[in-house]
Amino acid sequence: MTPVKESGTNNEDISATYEIKEKLGEGSFSEVHLAQHRLSKRLVAIKCVHKRALRGREAMLENEIAVLRKIDHENIVSLEDTFETPTKLYLVMTLATGGELLERIVERGSYTEMDASRVIRQVLGAVSYLHQLGIVHRDLKPENLLYETPLEDSKIVISDFGLSKMEQQGVFSTTCGTPAYAAPEVLEQKIYDKKVDLWAMGVISYILLCGYPPFYDENDTQLYRQIINSQYEFDSPYWDDISESAKDFISHLLQRNPEKRADCDQALQHPWISGGAALEKNIHGSVSEQIQKNFAKNQWKRAFNVTVVVRHLTKKTLAAEAENEAEENSS
Numbered sequence: 001m002t003p004v005k006e007s008g009t010n011n012e013d014i015s016a017t018y019e020i021k022e023k024l025g026e027g028s029f030s031e032v033h034l035a036q037h038r039l040s041k042r043l044v045a046i047k048c049v050h051k052r053a054l055r056g057r058e059a060m061l062e063n064e065i066a067v068l069r070k071i072d073h074e075n076i077v078s079l080e081d082t083f084e085t086p087t088k089l090y091l092v093m094t095l096a097t098g099g100e101l102l103e104r105i106v107e108r109g110s111y112t113e114m115d116a117s118r119v120i121r122q123v124l125g126a127v128s129y130l131h132q133l134g135i136v137h138r139d140l141k142p143e144n145l146l147y148e149t150p151l152e153d154s155k156i157v158i159s160d161f162g163l164s165k166m167e168q169q170g171v172f173s174t175t176c177g178t179p180a181y182a183a184p185e186v187l188e189q190k191i192y193d194k195k196v197d198l199w200a201m202g203v204i205s206y207i208l209l210c211g212y213p214p215f216y217d218e219n220d221t222q223l224y225r226q227i228i229n230s231q232y233e234f235d236s237p238y239w240d241d242i243s244e245s246a247k248d249f250i251s252h253l254l255q256r257n258p259e260k261r262a263d264c265d266q267a268l269q270h271p272w273i274s275g276g277a278a279l280e281k282n283i284h285g286s287v288s289e290q291i292q293k294n295f296a297k298n299q300w301k302r303a304f305n306v307t308v309v310v311r312h313l314t315k316k317t318l319a320a321e322a323e324n325e326a327e328e329n330s331s
Contacts, residue, residue, distance in 0.1 A: 014083040029053035047091040075126035098147025111284035116208040128264035134167040140200035195258040202253025210238045211290025230256040245277035
């Protein structure tokens with residue numbers, strides 16, 4: 001009996017409860033489909049995990065399910081049910097129909113610092129909730145921030161907890177996530193904590209105000225060095241109309257030393273988030289142009305594990321690589 005079954009997984013045929021429709025996306029060992037509850041007609045998202053492809057990484061899925069079962073927050077997607085067959089696991093999730101964060105910004109007619117501040121405040125509130133539960137997301141990025149509905153006043157929800165981990169499981173040392181959002185301590189293969197989520201929030205905040213990332217290079221080695229040294233600029237003309245308060249907020253999050261980096265409470269109390277310091281000037285033209293220019297590139301759609309970058313850059317021995325792989329599979 002698997003840990004998943006012990007936690008309340010249905011063994012009945014999922015097709016008796018849900019009509020599974022078109023595929024919404026896919027990963028290395030799973031697919032996400034649109035589905036409709038046969039009785040209520042309510043739409044949901046179903047993550048279908050192929051057990052054969054998952055072999056050796058069962059603990060990762062078990063962890064994701066355990067994390068999702070603990071969560072109940074308006075700005076986080078919910079796990080509604082799980083089903084299991086001999087070959088597949090199905091995670092029934094709340095469907096977010098409003099699209100990805102950056103896509104919605106591009107589609108808007110007007111967009112201001114205040115709009116960005118409202119988004120960040122919602123996400124920080126959810127991250128604060130996770131951290132209070134002892135959960136670290138470890139893969140915060142714009143693609144994982146979705147609007148719940150297409151309505152203009154829709155709230156933001158955090159998705160994809162495949163790399164999340166609970167503090168009670170021990171120290172964090174596995175290099176994981178998406179390279180451009182990874183904190184320096186992750187890339188340096190140091191023991192780290194929940195402050196890595198705050199670094200990612202700094203990167204996201206930067207992007208929301210100019211449309212391009214603070215750290216970027218075609219060469220992974222150069223990207224790595226930029227992040228390790230926290231080398232970024234508020235470039236002219238893109239930042240000329242952005243408030244000093246917004247820049248100060250980002251600077252408190254993109255602190256190389258995690259001990260000096262703001263935590264969720266401090267970030268939520270910053271004037272740019274809580275004090276009305278965010279400007280109301282329309283910056284949509286510049287920001288949307290840069291989003292379309294920078295995030296259409298395939299290299300920014302890459303979702304490969306940071307481990308690949310770290311191994312390449314540090315030129316680990318084969319023995320050390322094998323040890324690192326074993327750590328990943330056990331986390």
